[in-house]
Every structure is written in structure tokens, then in C-alpha cells.
Amino acid sequence: GAGVSQSPSNKVTEKGKDVELRCDPISGHTALYWYRQRLGQGLEFLIYFQGNSAPDKSGLPSDRFSAERTGESVSTLTIQRTQQEDSAVYLCASSFFAQGGYQETQYFGPGTRLLVL
Amino acid sequence: GIQVEQSPPDLILQEGANSTLRCNFSDSVNNLQWFHQNPWGQLINLFYIPSGTKQNGRLSATTVATERYSLLYISSSQTTDSGVYFCAVRGIRGSTLGRLYFGRGTQLTVWP
Numbered sequence: 524g525a526g527v528s529q530s531p532s533n534k535v536t537e538k539g540k541d542v543e544l545r546c547d548p549i550s551g552h553t554a555l556y557w558y559r560q561r562l563g564q565g566l567e568f569l570i571y572f573q574g575n576s577a578p579d580k581s582g583l584p585s586d587r588f589s590a591e592r593t594g595e596s597v598s599t600l601t602i603q604r605t606q607q608e609d610s611a612v613y614l615c616a617s618s619f620f621a622q623g624g625y626q627e628t629q630y631f632g633p634g635t636r637l638l639v640l
Numbered sequence: 641g642i643q644v645e646q647s648p649p650d651l652i653l654q655e656g657a658n659s660t661l662r663c664n665f666s667d668s669v670n671n672l673q674w675f676h677q678n679p680w681g682q683l684i685n686l687f688y689i690p691s692g693t694k695q696n697g698r699l700s701a702t703t704v705a706t707e708r709y710s711l712l713y714i715s716s717s718q719t720t721d722s723g724v725y726f727c728a729v730r731g732i733r734g735s736t737l738g739r740l741y742f743g744r745g746t747q748l749t750v751w752p
Contacts, residue, residue, distance in 0.1 A: 554738070556738075556739065556740070558740075558742075560681075564744070565726065565742040565743060565744045565745055566726070566728070566740075566742040567742075568739040568740070568741070571738045571739055573738070578737075578738060579737075579738045579739060582739070612681055614683065616740075620738075627671065628671075628673065628685060628688040629673065629728075629740055630685065631675075631682070631683040631685075633680075633681070633682050634681055634682075636681075
């Protein structure tokens with residue numbers, strides 16, 4: 524089936540505006556993850572969902588960041604009052620998730636490139 | 641959290657050469673993945689290898705979980721192998737479940 528899809532591919536916004544980033548996971552994947560990658564850096568974890576609950580949101584950098592997920596489907600990451608330091612690639616991944624997680628592989632989408640002017 | 645260290649940070653090779661990339665991690669894991677990030681930023685799964693050895697064409701990987709390291713071997717490198725190689729792990733403890741912890745990557749450049 525199709526892979527993880529994300530929209531928009533690119534987003535340019537002005538400082539102070541709100542943005543919404545969307546992720547459509549692989550059909551049937553129960554777990555969904557958001558990561559951020561700044562230029563030239565590794566990936567930093569933001570939040571993950573098991574179903575529509577978020578057991579770990581400890582990576583969200585501030586209360587300007589929030590995320591929600593509808594059932595075991597699409598997720599939206601919202602950044603309010605964007606700042607220039609929010610500029611990065613936002614990557615979404617999905618996987619099956621078994622307790623103990625011995626057989627899950629995370630598959631990544633192409634990312635949304637966010638530029639805050 | 642789990643610390644993931646990758647070495648070397650940069651690697652420059654002539655086409656046809658072999659290379660070994662290393663990933664050390666600081667705690668027990670039940671998921672280890674190697675990724676290749678291409679020039680367009682897409683993360684491509686190479687291996688899911690929490691333990692043991694796997695091979696896929698010119699690439700192979702070995703994870704020694706008890707000693708907390710993994711190695712990625714690239715043989716007969718090609719220019720299309722260029723990009724950043726990331727190692728990522730998932731822990732077994734409650735506070736480290738769910739997320740993948742990423743290393744900073746190895747930037748590989750293969751010259752023709």
C-alpha cells in the first residue's frame with residue numbers, strides 16, 4: 524500500500540502566524556510519531572501516538588506546539604505564533620506497535636519543510 | 641534517555657571502496673534501525689536489526705546488543721550511496737518506549 528504522506532511539502536510563513544502540518548500514516552499502523560530535523564542535525568523526537576492517545580509528548584519544545592490524532596488515522600501538528608527557530612523539516616513516521624515492540628519498524632514520510640520569515 | 645553516538649561523522653570515499661560505520665548506544669534496546677537520508681531529505685529504511693546480522697546486496701549490518709553497538713558495512717561503494725546514514729534505537733524501559741533516539745549521523749560522500 525501507500526507509504527506515509529505529509530502535507531504540505533513546503534510551508535513559508537511569517538513570524539507570529541499559526542501553521543498546521545498534516546500526516547497520513549500507513550493504513551493499519553497503530554502508532555504515529557512526529558520528529559523535527561534542523562538543518563544539518565539529527566532527528567529530535569516531538570510526540571508519539573498509540574491510537575489517538577499520546578503516551579509521550581515530552582519532546583514538544585513549548586506550549587506553542589500541539590498535536591492531535593483522529594482514531595488510528597491522520598494526525599495534525601500545530602505550531603502557534605511561529606518563531607524563526609521553528610524553521611526545520613518536520614517528519615512523521617508510523618508503525619505497528621506491540622507491547623514490548625519487538626517487531627515494529629518505523630517508516631518515515633517525506634517531511635514538511637517549514638520556513639519562518 | 642538513550643545516548644546514540646555515530647562514527648565517523650564524515651567519510652569521503654573513492655567509488656569502489658568499502659567502509660564501516662559504527663553506532664554505539666548507552667542502554668538496552670529492542671529496536672535498532674539504520675536509515676539512509678538521500679539528498680532530498682527522504683529517510684530510507686536500510687535495516688531493522690535489534691540483534692544479529694543481515695545483508696541486503698552491497699550493504700550488511702551487525703548488531704551486538706550485549707555490547708551495545710551496531711556496524712553498517714558498505715561494500716563497493718557507488719556515488720548513489722552518498723548521503724547521511726543514521727542509526728536509531730528504541731529502549732526497553734518505560735521512559736524510553738515509543739520514540740526512536742537518533743544519532744547525529746555519518747555524512748558519506750562517494751567520489752567517482
